[in-house]
Amino acid sequence: MTTIARALTIAGSDSGGGAGIQADLKTFQELGIFGMSAITAITAQNTLGVQGVYPIDPIGLDKQITSVADDIGIDAVKTGMLFDETRIRLVSEKIRYYRWKNVVVDPVMIAKGGASLLTENSITALINELLPLATVATPNIPEAEAITGRDIKTMEDRKRAAKDFYDMGVKSVVIKGGHHTEKDTTIDLFFDGNTFTYLEFPKINTKNTHGTGCSFASAITAELAKGNPLSNAIQTAKQFIHYAIVHSLAIGKGHGPTHHGAYRHFGENMNGNREGKIWQESMKMK
Numbered sequence: 001m002t003t004i005a006r007a008l009t010i011a012g013s014d015s016g017g018g019a020g021i022q023a024d025l026k027t028f029q030e031l032g033i034f035g036m037s038a039i040t041a042i043t044a045q046n047t048l049g050v051q052g053v054y055p056i057d058p059i060g061l062d063k064q065i066t067s068v069a070d071d072i073g074i075d076a077v078k079t080g081m082l083f084d085e086t087r088i089r090l091v092s093e094k095i096r097y098y099r100w101k102n103v104v105v106d107p108v109m110i111a112k113g114g115a116s117l118l119t120e121n122s123i124t125a126l127i128n129e130l131l132p133l134a135t136v137a138t139p140n141i142p143e144a145e146a147i148t149g150r151d152i153k154t155m156e157d158r159k160r161a162a163k164d165f166y167d168m169g170v171k172s173v174v175i176k177g178g179h180h181t182e183k184d185t186t187i188d189l190f191f192d193g194n195t196f197t198y199l200e201f202p203k204i205n206t207k208n209t210h211g212t213g214c215s216f217a218s219a220i221t222a223e224l225a226k227g228n229p230l231s232n233a234i235q236t237a238k239q240f241i242h243y244a245i246v247h248s249l250a251i252g253k254g255h256g257p258t259h260h261g262a263y264r265h266f267g268e269n270m271n272g273n274r275e276g277k278i279w280q281e282s283m284k285m286k
């Protein structure tokens, strides 16, 4: 008998295949776990942007989650594009009902081309209902600014924002650095209430970064589903996304997707901390 770790992604569909449900399922497959999906909204999307957003009826969303949870079982869950307050509340209720422990919340708000994937008045529900249920939240810098109300320019600002998340009841947070202006590197900052972990990796000079955030969060989810500790899961996810961006795909006329198979082909069998620098600092702030 084969046993396999199982993960559920609750997110939007990206018809272009680079982000959303499609990126999550590809990541789950590459990291060797069984992936399931509950679709919150369908987007007509490609490398140039989002051409349409079509939310799924809340009853249909509820049934998708119930169907897989009651039968197949779930070791970890990831949330991505949730579209609005109704769907945030519904998903939060499901997480509480099933008492899921490994919950990765990627608070998706805006797609790369600028299209809104979350209605503006939903942030309060995100903060009050969903984020406190997260094992880890994975905002990019604009999302961390919207949630904390803080301008994030420096690393000190980022540390304060990470602490804001913790003070809001979020158990831990990775503030991703893809939108920042460090010249040669990107630094993702992980905070668990005690320790800041910096994951500093070479910045890759490419426009083909569509779906990086979704793929990073789903890689963390896959590793948690296998029973790995959170800090190991984050480090593996960082390696996974690094290789996916290094080997990203120049397809379409805009921002091409990352290569989900790259970690398995090029990264996985190399030993140790191959590319980036990872270091820690215990919490103390000016």
Ligand SMILES: Nc1ncnc2c1ncn2[C@@H]1O[C@H](COP(=O)(O)OP(=O)(O)O)[C@@H](O)[C@H]1O
Pocket: 139, 140, 141, 176, 177, 178, 179, 186, 187, 188, 201, 202, 203, 204, 205, 206, 209, 211, 212, 213, 214, 216, 238, 241, 242, 245
């Ligand atoms: N040009 C790049 N080079 C290397 N890593 C990148 C690059 N762009 C994004 N990343 C990494 O991809 C992940 C997603 O980051 P980010 O782009 O901030 O999120 P999002 O896709 O949600 O906006 C992070 O680990 C970030 O450091």
Ligand SMILES: Cc1ncc(COP(=O)(O)OP(=O)(O)O)c(N)n1
Pocket: 011, 012, 013, 014, 019, 020, 021, 043, 045, 080, 081, 108, 110, 111, 112, 113, 117, 209, 210, 211, 212, 213, 214, 215
């Ligand atoms: C359906 C859907 N969900 C999420 C996103 C955002 O994906 P992300 O990984 O943050 O990548 P970019 O939009 O920055 O390329 C999306 N676009 N579509």
